[in-house]
Amino acid sequence: MAQPLARDVAEEIAKLHGVCIRPVALRRLDMTTGKSEVVDVPCGSPLESKCHPCAKRNRQLRMAQCREGWHLDEEPIITPDEATDGQRRLVEFRADMQAKRDAEEKAGGDTSDLDAVLTGLDIEINEAGMRGYVLGRTGSKRVRSTKRRQDAPDLPKRKMASTTLGRTFEAADGRTYRPSLFVTLTLPSYGKVMNGAPVDPDTYDYVRAARDALHFSKLVDRFVQNLRRVAGYDVQYFATVEPQKRLAPHLHMAVRGTLPRAEMKQIAAATYHQVWWPQADEARFEGDRLPIWNDGYVDPDTGEVLPTWDEALDQLGDEPMHVIRFGDQVDVKGVLAGSPDADQCIRYLSKYLTKSLGENLDGQAQRDHAARFMDALRYEPCSPTCPNWLRYGVQPKIAKPGMVPGCCRSKAHKPEHLGYAGRRVLVSRKWSNKTLAEHKQDRRTWVLEALGQADEPTDPHRYVWQPVRPGDPDVSPIGVRLLRSIAERQRWRAHLRRLEELSATPQAA
Numbered sequence: 018m019a020q021p022l023a024r025d026v027a028e029e030i031a032k033l034h035g036v037c038i039r040p041v042a043l044r045r046l047d048m049t050t051g052k053s054e055v056v057d058v059p060c061g062s063p064l065e066s067k068c069h070p071c072a073k074r075n076r077q078l079r080m081a082q083c084r085e086g087w088h089l090d091e092e093p094i095i096t097p098d099e100a101t102d103g104q105r106r107l108v109e110f111r112a113d114m115q116a117k118r119d120a121e122e123k124a125g126g127d128t129s130d131l132d133a134v135l136t137g138l139d140i141e142i143n144e145a146g147m148r149g150y151v152l153g154r155t156g157s158k159r160v161r162s163t164k165r166r167q168d169a170p171d172l173p174k175r176k177m178a179s180t181t182l183g184r185t186f187e188a189a190d191g192r193t194y195r196p197s198l199f200v201t202l203t204l205p206s207y208g209k210v211m212n213g214a215p216v217d218p219d220t221y222d223y224v225r226a227a228r229d230a231l232h233f234s235k236l237v238d239r240f241v242q243n244l245r246r247v248a249g250y251d252v253q254y255f256a257t258v259e260p261q262k263r264l265a266p267h268l269h270m271a272v273r274g275t276l277p278r279a280e281m282k283q284i285a286a287a288t289y290h291q292v293w294w295p296q297a298d299e300a301r302f303e304g305d306r307l308p309i310w311n312d313g314y315v316d317p318d319t320g321e322v323l324p325t326w327d328e329a330l331d332q333l334g335d336e337p338m339h340v341i342r343f344g345d346q347v348d349v350k351g352v353l354a355g356s357p358d359a360d361q362c363i364r365y366l367s368k369y370l371t372k373s374l375g376e377n378l379d380g381q382a383q384r385d386h387a388a389r390f391m392d393a394l395r396y397e398p399c400s401p402t403c404p405n406w407l408r409y410g411v412q413p414k415i416a417k418p419g420m421v422p423g424c425c426r427s428k429a430h431k432p433e434h435l436g437y438a439g440r441r442v443l444v445s446r447k448w449s450n451k452t453l454a455e456h457k458q459d460r461r462t463w464v465l466e467a468l469g470q471a472d473e474p475t476d477p478h479r480y481v482w483q484p485v486r487p488g489d490p491d492v493s494p495i496g497v498r499l500l501r502s503i504a505e506r507q508r509w510r511a512h513l514r515r516l517e518e519l520s521a522t523p524q525a526a
């Protein structure tokens with residue numbers, strides 16, 4: 018009985034101190050000293066955290082990133098440094114571990130240990146000064162038939178200038194103004210809503226709402242493409258995806274540079290995305306009558322082999338399965354560099370970053386609304402590999418035994434994501450000169466400088482990370498580990514405070 022209580026208390030204190038409450042224990046072998054010890058690394062990857070304190074800390078970093086890029090007056094330099102030998106070795110090691118992990122998964126084994134190692138390696142790789150993730154984008158693109166190419170919308174097109182900076186304006190007093198935009202884009206109406214719940218749930222278009230949420234990120238991509246085409250320069254943006262009260266995702270976007278408001282609205286109205294997938298309106302198999310695995314999925318009654326994903330794509334008709342567009346509500350606001358307005362927008366942009374999309378349901382009506390939305394999402398295919406395709410008589414891409422429609426485990430179907438499984442923060446490549454990991458490094462450097470300690474670059478050869486076996490005697494109970502992190506955080510804070518006091522008092526000598 019004492020154990021869980023102690024854990025709860027430690028967790029509460031950890032939250033107060035901003036310490037990670039879901040640390041991952043990893044064994045770290047120090048190649049210089051030969052010492053092997055178990056250390057805690059913060060949860061998740063450097064770009065996505067799983068606990069509240071980490072999410073809060075990342076929100077601060079995001080705000081710094083947003084501020085730094087919005088009104089750049091010099092072109093960002095983005096030629097990456099050449100990878101050093103050590104960095105290359107780290108990446109190769111990570112690739113090996115990834116292969117091991119994938120083999121383990123294929124064999125149906127437990128991958129949690131190896132996942133933990135990969136997390137550790139990602140941190141290591143980022144600290145070694147490499148940008149982004151090693152894996153990058155995975156998967157190959159299918160070549161679309163020209164018939165199903167996305168049509169170019171009817172929009173003005175300016176000649177492309179190779180700059181990411183917006184134009185400036187010279188005022189009569191000689192001052193230079195650097196205006197930019199803050200844009201809010203919303204999905205269309207699915208039925209009248211009051212206090213975050215439909216007035217008439219029976220006519221509310223849940224299927225459309227579900228499909229729009231699932232494909233929202235594609236629509237945002239299209240919007241950016243169109244925006245750049247119309248603006249005639251390499252427009253940069255920092256955007257966040259947030260839930261509306263009616264539980265639909267919407268987008269706030271800081272845009273570097275400015276365009277006429279009417280043009281922005283025109284772009285939003287002309288932007289759409291077509292989903293070229295098989296139909297998912299009529300269920301062919303449901304209840305107990307589900308396709309059976311026989312070296313591929315077959316009809317349970319006739320034994321006929323269901324079309325594979327690629328076959329189904331080849332048989333598509335002329336109509337897309339879904340077309341997604343923005344709604345009429347487009348909000349465009351002009352913002353000047355360095356104004357209180359700009360600061361307010363940045364706070365607004367990052368306001369909900371620590372909350373999940375499906376959090377904070379308000380009252381019974383909204384909870385019922387969320388439940389109905391989840392129902393609609395349950396059988397909606399979220400991706401080509403979704404088991405739900407079996408319901409509509411198509412074998413999912415990469416079909417394997419044990420797939421059951423309605424039981425997809427991907428993020429999109431979960432109540433905390435509400436159909437939107439993409440990233441919550443979307444930052445264009447040339448926003449600031451830095452990645453989030455580099456902003457993090459900035460803060461670390463600042464603290465170390467304040468403490469009067471030089472920030473030595475991590476020698477990438479120095480540590481080797483290994484998973485911690487269950488029951489490893491070197492891993493203390495979680496409560497103890499949290500208290501240890503809290504104590505460490507307090508030591509740093511106290512040290513910083515002393516330094517601040519020292520610099521505040523007038524020099525005696």
Ligand SMILES: [Zn+2]
Nearest residue numbers: 037060068071
């Ligand atoms: Zn954490």
Ligand SMILES: [Zn+2]
Nearest residue numbers: 399403425427
């Ligand atoms: Zn799915």
